[in-house]
Amino acid sequence: MSCEIVFPRLLISAQKGGAGKTLFSLGLVSALSSLGKKVIPFKKGPDYIDAGWLAFAARNPCYNLDPFFMSSDIIISSFLSRASSDAIAVIEGNRGLLDGVDVEGSCSSAQLAKILKTPVILVLDCTKVTRTLAAFVKGCQILEPDLIFGGVILNQIVRARHEKIITRSIETYTDLKVLGVLPRLRKFSFPMRHLGLLPWQEHGEGDAITKTLAEKVIENVDLEKIIEISQKAPAFSSGVPLFWPSREKEVKIGVFKDKAFQFYYQENFEALKALGAELIFLDALKDSSLPDIDALYIGGGFPETQAEALEANFSLRKDIRQAAMAGLPIYAECGGLMYLGRRIIWKDKAFDMVGALPIDFEVNEKPQGHGYVKAKVVAENPFYSLGTKLLGHEFHYSKPINWSKDDVVLAMKLSKGHGFSRGYDGVVYKNILGAYTHVHVLGLPVWAVGLIEAAKKWKQGFTFDFRNICQDQTLVLNEINHFIKF
Structure with a gap:
């Protein structure tokens, strides 16, 4: 066309x-x-x-x-x-x-x-x-x-x-x-x-x-x-408008969207909706409990500037921690990763966070990672197949402290960027994948597919098997590629 x-x-x-x-x-x-x-x-x-x-x-x-x-x-x-x-x-x-x-x-x-x-x-x-x-x-x-x-x-x-x-x-x-x-x-x-x-x-x-x-x-x-x-801009002589295959709503995905977490691409939301997700927008500062959802998506932002209010919302933090320990699929980027940790340390004060990850995060005055990221998935996780290549970006002033490599798995090896630690990113713990790397669905359609498929498995009550989830992704990606070449 x-x-x-x-x-x-x-x-x-x-x-x-x-x-x-x-x-x-x-x-x-x-x-x-x-x-x-x-x-x-x-x-x-x-x-x-x-x-x-x-x-x-x-x-x-x-x-x-x-x-x-x-x-x-x-x-x-x-x-x-x-x-x-x-x-x-x-x-x-x-x-x-x-x-x-x-x-x-x-x-x-x-x-x-x-x-x-x-x-x-x-x-x-x-x-x-x-x-x-x-x-x-x-x-x-x-x-x-x-x-x-x-x-x-x-x-x-x-x-x-x-x-x-x-x-x-x-x-x-x-x-x-x-x-x-x-x-x-x-x-x-x-x-x-x-x-x-x-x-x-x-x-x-x-x-x-x-x-x-x-x-x-x-x-x-x-x-x-x-x-x-x-x-007077020239007319386009070629090009096909983007088209996501529209599917019936099959899962509910919670998304924190508030003063602490605002960093989301509109296209990511649209892709999740098109692939069968109902997005339930939540406020980490005001909502007292976690609703009935099949997965949780926490984007980036400035949790450190809202740390006191986040800490004060104890009931929500407790709900998230319990859900995470039970195996709820959670995808978290940058600020969301920090929120899932034990504490955020900022301006010489420590604030308790969710505690789902055995990590503290310290906010510094200078960037700890800034720029484009190239990564390859090297460890099993709930959302990406082994060998998946990611293009993303990072911009964070925080760094992880008080953590042990014996407690978490780092699923992404970076050929460009800083990431979580020494050229690795993507903390895997339970069914959480938290990374400093932000991704855009038009550069990585498998991101949306992985989140949807993980949510479906959770809703159906299956015990997680990362390999099965990643095999299911192929079916949906083939459907997407039928409409547009990625």
Whole structure:
């Protein structure tokens, strides 16, 4: 099936991380939405916090696209299944436009823009610089001649003369236009954490933030021109929209989604639902008991910042521990892994957690693991077959302490990344698999299949046999591959 429909779209990038592309992307999405435009947000790369803010601003789910996890065909399929001819797709890049995993810029925002034939708008941090920015823009055009450049946004402009010199330099030495200017917001502050924004769930003033940014974009940016650029994006001549086989609801999977645990990919939820799961969303800070579920999925987040409230919810922690000891399948990523341990130690204070894993976790001031992950499954576990190769990412400030290799099995050997300890990740204990590695279902469809099949076994009352579960995965994966090539 081919597709000749034009999907209006833009990719927002910059010369570096911290240049202002997230604030501009939020402002643009909010401004377009306030003018009655339908906006579908996307985020390039492994990112939850920016994606959460974009979804909040658009009042639509935000989807992630990343050439490290996904093939070009999967990226196009995922985009075609979310985008719409009557909406504007705004894709926020990550880091600098050309920054990838190697000298060729593989997996960069530029590569994503080329895959999707998407016009790029560059946000430039103008702090202490003028004419040099024209050389940067020109250099990007030379290094990536196949990119479609839509224009430039100037950020951190101090005064009119500053703006004039940069604008004239860019428009003299390149064929791009300056589409707008964001003045320095002296009274505007956006709390940061771990080199990123504070999650919107914890901010408390999300509406005020997005309203302020929308007003600044409307006042200072040529929105009509930006809309026009998005509408001139080339039509797709090929590509098949993503299609998950729809199955009847067979199992209930609990998912903690609250101030402590917010790091989930929307696509992961959609895949679980399509493959037969009813998702039961829970609040680890407020719910006093665990409902009747067949498996539990705990994503990442910041359990350390909510540690006091998590500790205070003793009845829920007790329920989870008892369920885990009884063999409930539990898949936990990063913050979820920490929550299942005995304690979280943060700022010289220890907080009791679930206690299902014989491990304490200490939160440090510096990252303990940061970046993409490549792993291979080397030990039996409830969710993955031996030999399964995983592509994922990690970003954690915590590390495990007070644990013994005699008490747990580490199921994943990493060829890239830090993981749990010395190049290994994936703690297996009972029917728990907890890892610092985050995975995206479009790069690892077996993840959703494994969770569903483990839940079905538990519901049917079978004693766990990891090998049988992994054999059953093959049947479902064959069904998925019938519709889309992974």
